Amino acid sequence: MKSLRARLLLSLLAAIALGVLVQAGLSYRAALAEADAIFDYHMQQMAQALRPGLPALPPGDYGPLVQGQESPEFVVQVWSADGVRIYESNGGLALPQRAVLGFANVRAGGSTYRVLSVQTPLQVIQVAQDMAVRRAMARTLALRTAVPIALMAPLLALAAWWAVGRSLAPVERVRRQVAQRRADDLAPVDGAGLPAEVRPLVDELNLLLARVEQAFQAQQHFVADAAHELRSPLAALKLQAQALQRAPDAAAREYATERLSAGIDRATRLVEQLLALARHEAQATAGAPAQPVALADLARQAVADAAPAAQARAIDLGLAPLDAQAEHATVPGHAQALAILLRNLIDNAIKYTSEGGTVDVQVLRAPGHLVLAVDDSGPGIPPAERERVLQRFHRAPAEGAPQAEGSGLGLAIAEAIARLHGARLALGTAPRLGGLRAEVHLPLAGEGAA
CATH class of the missing domain: 3.30.450 (Beta-Lactamase)
Known part of the structure; x- marks a missing residue:
């Protein structure tokens, strides 16, 4: 070419x-x-x-007729x-x-x-x-x-060659700048002096580099977080496996087997949450277009999925009745990401609610927003800890909470997904149950607001 x-x-x-x-x-x-x-x-x-005419002379006697002109x-x-x-x-x-x-x-x-x-x-x-x-x-x-x-053609060709070279010098400079970069150098390209026709291309390239850098940083964070969080569960699984090998009798082996099975469940849950976090960050970096999502349908499905875990601990899990406006309202977003948000909020409520407690899920219509709220009858989270628990791998101490081992990722993932949808995850006190209320205000889609 x-x-x-x-x-x-x-x-x-x-x-x-x-x-x-x-x-x-x-x-x-x-x-x-x-x-x-x-x-x-x-x-x-x-x-x-x-x-004036010639005089009458013999033909041979005439000299030059017009001096200097013949x-x-x-x-x-x-x-x-x-x-x-x-x-x-x-x-x-x-x-x-x-x-x-x-x-x-x-x-x-x-x-x-x-x-x-x-x-x-x-x-x-x-x-x-x-x-x-x-x-x-x-x-x-x-x-x-x-x-x-x-003869002017070569001079004009030389002038054209000089003008083209001078005009494309900034483009050549950018080319050399990009060619000499390391693979991990994602800093913006300097577009100073570029022609107006080329500048938009460099601007779009810089936006692409910014998105790639975000994805690269997200990958680095994910690898670091995964390595940090998987180290302890894997070490615990190894110890539990060794305890099973050294069990002196059937009762000890049964107890060690139960401990090992519980450890495997916790590690599996951690891996699932890490993968959910990775999928969300990849989706956020890719900038996939939002689609209208029926939040009421997602809430019903999330409650149905979490019902076995709630029943195992005799927890009353339910979806509050929806009015007609909330039933048919939609929010712009990504259905899979919102489903993860709902699941994490409900799982967190079940995990920290004592046996026989209550977890209520509500979808409410507010002016310009659709409110998703998950209330539980657990001990709640102290106000001083509510911002910190939204950070990755932070576990807040809660008095009166059941012995639940969490990864510290559930609320962090929910907060990240809420931000992706232009919202914030707000933590407070459940007005009726007295435990924790996790609430997200999602902007309505155009057809839902109509």
Whole structure:
């Protein structure tokens, strides 16, 4: 593929060559016409100088008729009124005596002549010029006009080459800047001095580099977090497996097996949450377009999915009745991400609610928003800890909470997904149950707000 420089140079050189050829051709034709007019004028001047007539002398006694004007290129003949040729400047050429008055082209002596015949009271004056000589002289004069124009083509090509190089110098600078970068250098490209036609491309490239850098940082954070959080569960699983191997009797083996199974469940849950966090960050970085999502349907599905875990601990899990507005309202977003948000909030409420407690899920319509609220009858979170628990891997101590081992990712993932949807996860006190209320205000979609 040809470079932009080559395409510009070829286009400019072609335009210059065409322009020079056309201009040279037009100048050549104009110079030929001008030369013809000059020669005709010169013949008229010579004939005009002879209009007074010649004295009656023998033909051989005439000298040059027009001093300084006769030349070998012109032939002069003078005829008397009775048809006798009384003068000729070229004895070997016989022009016809009765030529048409004025200018005419006449064949004589094997050549074509341009002849001017002028009638005076006593004589006919003829001035002739060989057309071959005339054309040769005219071409010489025309070439003297056209050649300088043609010689301008290399200078114009050099100027075009310099102008293209100077105009593309910023582009070449950016190319070298990008080519010399390391693979992990995602800093914005310096677009200073770039042409206005190229600047938007660099701006979009910088936006792409920013998104790639975000994805790269998210990947680094994920790897670091995963390595940090998986180290302890895996070490615990190893210890539990060793305890199972050293169990002295069946009761000890059964107890060790239960501990190992619980450890595997916790590790599985941690891996699931880490993968959910990775999927969310990838989705946020990719900037996938939002779609209208029926939050009521997602809430019903999330409650149904969490029902077995709630029943295992005799927790009353339910979805509060929805009014017609909340039932049919939609929010712009990503259904899979919102489902993860709901699941994490409900799982967190079940985990920290004592057996026999209550967890309520509500979807409420508010002006311009749809409110998702999850209330529980657990111990809640102290106000001083509510902001900190939204950070990754932070576990808040809660008095009266059941012995639940969490990863510290559930609320952090829910907060990140809420931010992706232009909302915030707010933590407070459940007004009826007295435990924790987790509440998200999601902006309504256009059709939901109608």
